[in-house]
Amino acid sequence: MPHKYAKSKSWHVPKQQYKITNWSEYNQSLKNRGSIDIWLSKEAIAKWYEADQQNIGDGTPQQYTDFAIRICHEIRLVYKQPLRQTEGFINSLFEIMGLEIKCPNFSTLSKRLKALDIKCPKYTEKDQMDNSVAAIAIDSTGLKRFGRDEWHQEKHKVSAKRSWRKFHAVVSDKHYIHACKLTDRFETDEGIVDQLFDQIDVDTDHFSADGAYDSYNVYELINNKFPNAEVSIPPDKNAKIGDSNHILRNHNLELIDRHGRMNWQRQTQYGKRNASELAMQRYKRIVGKSMYSRDFENQKQESMIGASILNKMTSLGMPISHRTA
Numbered sequence: 001m002p003h004k005y006a007k008s009k010s011w012h013v014p015k016q017q018y019k020i021t022n023w024s025e026y027n028q029s030l031k032n033r034g035s036i037d038i039w040l041s042k043e044a045i046a047k048w049y050e051a052d053q054q055n056i057g058d059g060t061p062q063q064y065t066d067f068a069i070r071i072c073h074e075i076r077l078v079y080k081q082p083l084r085q086t087e088g089f090i091n092s093l094f095e096i097m098g099l100e101i102k103c104p105n106f107s108t109l110s111k112r113l114k115a116l117d118i119k120c121p122k123y124t125e126k127d128q129m130d131n132s133v134a135a136i137a138i139d140s141t142g143l144k145r146f147g148r149d150e151w152h153q154e155k156h157k158v159s160a161k162r163s164w165r166k167f168h169a170v171v172s173d174k175h176y177i178h179a180c181k182l183t184d185r186f187e188t189d190e191g192i193v194d195q196l197f198d199q200i201d202v203d204t205d206h207f208s209a210d211g212a213y214d215s216y217n218v219y220e221l222i223n224n225k226f227p228n229a230e231v232s233i234p235p236d237k238n239a240k241i242g243d244s245n246h247i248l249r250n251h252n253l254e255l256i257d258r259h260g261r262m263n264w265q266r267q268t269q270y271g272k273r274n275a276s277e278l279a280m281q282r283y284k285r286i287v288g289k290s291m292y293s294r295d296f297e298n299q300k301q302e303s304m305i306g307a308s309i310l311n312k313m314t315s316l317g318m319p320i321s322h323r324t325a
Helices: 002-008 023-032 042-046 066-078 083-097 106-116 150-156 190-197 216-225 247-259 261-267 270-287 296-316
Strands: 018-020 136-146 163-172 177-184 206-208 230-232 321-323
Touching: 023 296, 042 066, 066 083, 066 106, 066 296, 083 106, 106 296, 136 190, 136 270, 163 190, 163 270, 163 296, 177 190, 177 296, 190 216, 206 270, 216 230, 216 247, 230 247, 230 270, 247 261, 261 270, 270 296
Parallel strands: 136 206, 206 230
Antiparallel strands: 018 321, 136 163, 163 177
């Protein structure tokens, strides 16, 4: 971000101050996120059981729809409960509502999670009235699989073994996650871009990413997917204009040579990449910093559901702010 570059040059750039202008509406949207009606709707109850329970020859026929399984896992992640507590919580809700239906047992919820095969996050902008996308940003972060936390290591002066998954996401300027992918920690950021783009079915006028995506292949993928988009990816500080570079990268290098890196960031609106960094913070704060599932395929579907949860919360309302200092 601009502040990182300024800090490396020992320039003092004060942090920008913002004021929220829709506090009343945003405050109510935060309350609505915890309402069970948001996550367990009449539509979900109507689609709870399979209409035609046919035995396909490999055991007991499926009793619950994929929709019901997904709703249960959404509730599990929103309220941060293990599977058994989720089963008991949903069953108690059905009893209070006077409904003669049951929640799938914890074993069914675990086994059928990987079979959901969710291809892309739900509840995106295409489901909203104003579904235009002005800008898109991409980023990645680490989610812990297992291991002692930082407090345990500091207290006992030990270095505990930890393992991570890598969560990649493409986020719009309205904070909707349009694509995400969970990989092992050895996957490079640039190596997953094509798979993320396969999930996106909207166009955009602006694309931004950090220096980890500064490669010819990424520029080419962006140019093919969003041919009219302005691309704001900071090249390496020692990069030079050359025939081996992509034309979009050379264009950025020309602007930097002519106006300086700070002015280039302003001209190309590199600050819009904040949307992707904010999405990573929101995921860790709202869904969690660690994976709940142990199986890798389950973890992949869990991350898709987590991104869908953030999208639904975004649709309930987000803060609108303006700069004050």
